[in-house]
Amino acid sequence: MQSWIKLHNVSLDIPIYGADKSFRSILANRYVGGKLNTKKKSVSVTALSNININLEDGDRLALIGHNGAGKSTLLSVLAGIYAPTHGKVSHHGKVTPLFNITPGLDTADTGLENIKTIATYLGMTNKQIKDKTDDIVNFSELEDYIKLPVRTYSAGMISRLCFGIATAIESNILLVDEGIGAGDNSFAEKAKKRLEDLYNRTDIIVLASHSKELVQKLCNKAILLEHGQIKCSGTVAEVFERYYPVEANKEEAITT
Amino acid sequence: MNTFQSTTSVILDNNPTTDKVSFIQNIKVAINDIYSALKNYKLWIFMGFSEIRRRYRRTLIGPFWTTLSLGIFIGCMGFLLSSLWKSDPRSFMPYFCTGYVSWILIQSILHEGCVTFMSSEAYMRQIFLPHSTYACLVSSRNLMVFFHHLLVVAIVLVYARTSINLNLLYIIPGLIVTFFTGIWMSLLLGMLCLRFRDFQQIINSLIQLAMFVTPIMWQPHQLGSKGLIVTQLNPLHHYISIIRMPLLGQAPTLDNWMYTIGFSLICALITIIALSKHHKKIIFWL
Incomplete structure (x- = not known):
C-alpha cells in the first residue's frame, strides 16, 4: 500500500484562555517559542506558520530545532490532535502517534490486561492484539509475572513491557517524539533489533529529536524548525550543517 | 531530492467568501466525528468496562457497592415517604424505586457530562480519537451502572408482588433514547463546562434542584392541577417515565415518546452545530 502524508500551507494559532494582562506581558517578553499575536481580542501563540511537507513511502523525516521551536506541535498536527488554523493536512495510511508509549497504563491491572489496554489505545485491533500477545510476553521476559499486577514489577520490567507493546504496532505512518528506549543493558541488543524491525516495516516515520546520533542513524530527511517556521530542509547532513554550523566547521578543521 | 520546502509566500484561505462553504464543511466534520465515534463502539464499551472495573478493584462485590447503598437509601426513604404520603408501601415503593433508579442514570450522565473532556485530557493529548468517543463513553458507562441497579428494582418488585408483563420491552427504546440524549448532553455540557468552568458548579446545583x-x-x-403543568413541561419527567413505566409494567404515553424523542433531536441539532463551530478549539480549551 502506498502511504503518504501532506501538509499544505499549514499554520496553527494556539489560543490561550484565562490569560490576564500580567500573563500576557510575561509571554510577550519571552523570546523562545512561537511568535505572540496580541492584535486580536484573544491572546494566541502562532505555533506554526506556513508549513509545507510532502512525505511518501520510505521517508524518514527528522524534526530538528530548539525547545519550543514547534517540533512536538507539528507532530500533534500530523497526528490529527491539533487541527490547523489555516491550510490542509491530508494523509493516506494509518497514522500512529507514539508520544507516550504507555497510554492508559494502570499499575493495578495485570500485565496481560495492560497489554490489551495499551495496545487498544495505540490503535491495534482485537485480532492483532490476540496474535501479538504471546510475542510481547516472550519479548518482555516477564514469564509468570505477566499474570501479576504491574505495581509488583520493577521499573525495568515495566519499561520492557511497554516497549514490547509499542514495538508490536502495525502502522503505516509512525510519529515519534524523541526515541523509544527500553531498560537495562543486557536487553539493549534485543531491543535494538526489535526497534529496527518496527522501523523497517513502517512506511513513513517522523521523528522529533534532539539527539544528533539518533537522527543520523534513522532518518534520511530533516527539517529545521525555528519559531514555528521551516528554516531549512533537505538531507540530514545539509540540515545539520545549518543547525550546527560551528561544530561542522570544527570537524572540517580536524579532518583537513 | 528535496520533497518538502518552506515557502515564503503566504496564501491563507481566510477569504470571507468561503465562509458559507466552510460552514457546511464544518457540519460535515461534526457529523463525521459523531458517526466515526459511534462506529467504533467496541472501543468505548471496552473503556467503560475497564473504568468501572478500576473504580471497584479489590473490593469484594465491586460495582454492587453502589447498588447496595442505593438499595439501603431506597429502602429507608421509601418507607419514610410512603408514611408521609400516607400510602401503602407496597404500591409506593415500586413507583419510588424505579423512578429513583432512572433518575440516578440521568443525573450521573449530566454530572459526568460536565467533565467529559476534562476527565479524558490525558487521552486527548496523546492519541487521536473523535471527540464524541468520550461522550459515548460517559453515556454507556452510566448505562452499565444502571444495569447493576436493576437488581434493587427486581427486589422491590418482588417485595411488592408487581407482575411483570410484555410492556417491560418498552424499556429498550426508552434506554436507547436516553443513551443518545446522554451523548448529546455529554458533548454539549462537556464543551460548555470546559470553556467556562463556572458552568460545572451551576449545573451541579441545578441538578440537585x-x-x-x-x-x-x-x-x-x-x-x-398545577402539578400537571410542572410535570408536563419538564423533560426530565418524560425521560424518567420512559424508563420507569416499562419497569412497572405500563406502557409510556405517546406524550412521553414525543417529548423525549423531540428533545433528543433538538439536542442533536444543537450539538452538531456547536461541535461544528468548536471542533478545532476543544483541544485548546483543556
Whole structure:
C-alpha cells in the first residue's frame, strides 16, 4: 500500500484562555517559542506558520530545532490532535502517534490486561492484539509475572513491557517524539533489533529529536524548525550543517 | 531530492467568501466525528468496562457497592415517604424505586457530562480519537451502572408482588433514547463546562434542584392541577417515565415518546452545530 502524508500551507494559532494582562506581558517578553499575536481580542501563540511537507513511502523525516521551536506541535498536527488554523493536512495510511508509549497504563491491572489496554489505545485491533500477545510476553521476559499486577514489577520490567507493546504496532505512518528506549543493558541488543524491525516495516516515520546520533542513524530527511517556521530542509547532513554550523566547521578543521 | 520546502509566500484561505462553504464543511466534520465515534463502539464499551472495573478493584462485590447503598437509601426513604404520603408501601415503593433508579442514570450522565473532556485530557493529548468517543463513553458507562441497579428494582418488585408483563420491552427504546440524549448532553455540557468552568458548579446545583421538582419522590396528582403543568413541561419527567413505566409494567404515553424523542433531536441539532463551530478549539480549551 502506498502511504503518504501532506501538509499544505499549514499554520496553527494556539489560543490561550484565562490569560490576564500580567500573563500576557510575561509571554510577550519571552523570546523562545512561537511568535505572540496580541492584535486580536484573544491572546494566541502562532505555533506554526506556513508549513509545507510532502512525505511518501520510505521517508524518514527528522524534526530538528530548539525547545519550543514547534517540533512536538507539528507532530500533534500530523497526528490529527491539533487541527490547523489555516491550510490542509491530508494523509493516506494509518497514522500512529507514539508520544507516550504507555497510554492508559494502570499499575493495578495485570500485565496481560495492560497489554490489551495499551495496545487498544495505540490503535491495534482485537485480532492483532490476540496474535501479538504471546510475542510481547516472550519479548518482555516477564514469564509468570505477566499474570501479576504491574505495581509488583520493577521499573525495568515495566519499561520492557511497554516497549514490547509499542514495538508490536502495525502502522503505516509512525510519529515519534524523541526515541523509544527500553531498560537495562543486557536487553539493549534485543531491543535494538526489535526497534529496527518496527522501523523497517513502517512506511513513513517522523521523528522529533534532539539527539544528533539518533537522527543520523534513522532518518534520511530533516527539517529545521525555528519559531514555528521551516528554516531549512533537505538531507540530514545539509540540515545539520545549518543547525550546527560551528561544530561542522570544527570537524572540517580536524579532518583537513 | 528535496520533497518538502518552506515557502515564503503566504496564501491563507481566510477569504470571507468561503465562509458559507466552510460552514457546511464544518457540519460535515461534526457529523463525521459523531458517526466515526459511534462506529467504533467496541472501543468505548471496552473503556467503560475497564473504568468501572478500576473504580471497584479489590473490593469484594465491586460495582454492587453502589447498588447496595442505593438499595439501603431506597429502602429507608421509601418507607419514610410512603408514611408521609400516607400510602401503602407496597404500591409506593415500586413507583419510588424505579423512578429513583432512572433518575440516578440521568443525573450521573449530566454530572459526568460536565467533565467529559476534562476527565479524558490525558487521552486527548496523546492519541487521536473523535471527540464524541468520550461522550459515548460517559453515556454507556452510566448505562452499565444502571444495569447493576436493576437488581434493587427486581427486589422491590418482588417485595411488592408487581407482575411483570410484555410492556417491560418498552424499556429498550426508552434506554436507547436516553443513551443518545446522554451523548448529546455529554458533548454539549462537556464543551460548555470546559470553556467556562463556572458552568460545572451551576449545573451541579441545578441538578440537585431538579430532583425535587421532578416527580420521583412524589406523584404528579399530589400537586393537583398545577402539578400537571410542572410535570408536563419538564423533560426530565418524560425521560424518567420512559424508563420507569416499562419497569412497572405500563406502557409510556405517546406524550412521553414525543417529548423525549423531540428533545433528543433538538439536542442533536444543537450539538452538531456547536461541535461544528468548536471542533478545532476543544483541544485548546483543556
